[in-house]
Amino acid sequence: MLLIYGAYFALRAAFTDEGKRASNSAAYSIATALPVLFLIFVLPRVLFSLHPATTLLKGELEGDYKNVFYASLVLFTVLAAWLYRLRVRAGLAELALENMNGNLENLGGSAAPTGVVRPVPVSRES
Amino acid sequence: MLVTAVVLSVLFFVLVGMPVENQILYAIDLLGSCAALAGTVTLCGALVAQASSRGALAAAIAIPLLLPLVALGIAGMRVALGEGELIGGEQAAIGLFCYGVADACNRSAALCRGLEELKQSLKILFALAMAAVTLWGYSVPPAANFPNHELARMIFFHLPCAITTCWFVFLAPYLAVRYLMTKDIEWDMRSASCNELGFLFAILTMATGIVFRKCNGARGGTGTRGRLRSFSCC
Numbered sequence: 001m002l003l004i005y006g007a008y009f010a011l012r013a014a015f016t017d018e019g020k021r022a023s024n025s026a027a028y029s030i031a032t033a034l035p036v037l038f039l040i041f042v043l044p045r046v047l048f049s050l051h052p053a054t055t056l057l058k059g060e061l062e063g064d065y066k067n068v069f070y071a072s073l074v075l076f077t078v079l080a081a082w083l084y085r086l087r088v089r090a091g092l093a094e095l096a097l098e099n100m101n102g103n104l105e106n107l108g109g110s111a112a113p114t115g116v117v118r119p120v121p122v123s124r125e126s
Numbered sequence: 127m128l129v130t131a132v133v134l135s136v137l138f139f140v141l142v143g144m145p146v147e148n149q150i151l152y153a154i155d156l157l158g159s160c161a162a163l164a165g166t167v168t169l170c171g172a173l174v175a176q177a178s179s180r181g182a183l184a185a186a187i188a189i190p191l192l193l194p195l196v197a198l199g200i201a202g203m204r205v206a207l208g209e210g211e212l213i214g215g216e217q218a219a220i221g222l223f224c225y226g227v228a229d230a231c232n233r234s235a236a237l238c239r240g241l242e243e244l245k246q247s248l249k250i251l252f253a254l255a256m257a258a259v260t261l262w263g264y265s266v267p268p269a270a271n272f273p274n275h276e277l278a279r280m281i282f283f284h285l286p287c288a289i290t291t292c293w294f295v296f297l298a299p300y301l302a303v304r305y306l307m308t309k310d311i312e313w314d315m316r317s318a319s320c321n322e323l324g325f326l327f328a329i330l331t332m333a334t335g336i337v338f339r340k341c342n343g344a345r346g347g348t349g350t351r352g353r354l355r356s357f358s359c360c
Contacts, residue, residue: 022314026302076286
């Protein structure tokens with residue numbers, strides 16, 4: 001899983017063009033969906049693993065352990081959704097900033113204003 | 127598709143006379159299979175709609191996505207018809223519905239935008255709830271079956287982290303598909319955000335898992351089996 005994530009980020013970093021980066025990383029993300037499913041659901045049950053497969057589905061968590069676990073799961077899910085929203089808002093701000101910079105560059109590149117420049121009197125106290 | 131599936135199922139069971147051992151599991155598998163198949167085929171069709179050789183391309187990209195769905199559907203149906211263990215059928219049904227979870231998450235994120243006004247109070251409420259659950263976890267009696275009874279509570283952090291990683295794992299490819307359909311860079315940014323957060327929670331899962339393994343007194347990863355497992359993962 002971590003290797004797949006690493007490869008995804010390496011792929012994103014390899015492209016400078018925004019469109020190519022988005023298309024290639026999207027294609028890779030879709031292509032890795034199947035191996036990821038295999039890694040999560042199949043491999044731990046085929047090979048030796050410390051993960052018991054029946055803890056939740058057979059109700060082996062009982063009493064307070066079960067209640068605390070489900071409460072913790074709900075809170076972690078809420079935390080994940082909150083972090084996702086924050087990251088998306090930051091990403092949207094980055095996109096807006098990039099668009100603003102692009103528009104500034106398209107103005108013609110003249111940094112100085114084109115109006116009349118008037119001398120400003122500066123008083124010297126010394 | 128669902129109507130067709132229901133009609134065909136009724137006809138099949140009436141004409142063949144085969145009893146259904148687990149009706150609820152059969153209905154869940156039927157519903158999940160229809161939803162997953164319809165969603166997958168629709169997405170693949172939309173992806174290749176602008177391509178020149180649509181027919182071949184649609185089959186080429188749909189088959190790898192449909193094969194696990196078909197395998198899951200068959201596994202679930204076999205259990206519903208009385209062959210195999212119930213746990214396998216339930217896992218297959220969960221796998222089928224995971225394709226629909228991503229869409230539900232995306233819609234719920236849109237609904238959350240109306241909660242901006244309650245943001246501050248929600249933050250405080252969330253922090254209080256997190257603290258309360260953590261304290262509640264420490265009030266649970268220590269697990270008797272673990273060599274280190276106290277550290278068994280790590281399951282309250284390890285397992286939710288792993289499940290949260292799964293949410294992002296399933297949501298990221300869906301958002302990537304949305305980008306390819308619309309070519310809107312915002313979807314790409316959302317998909318990348320999902321992968322970043324999935325990576326973060328995967329790291330947390332691994333860290334808490336290492337602690338959990340130590341408190342469990344297990345010695346996985348050594349010996350021939352451990353080496354074989356590492357080799358298979360590579």
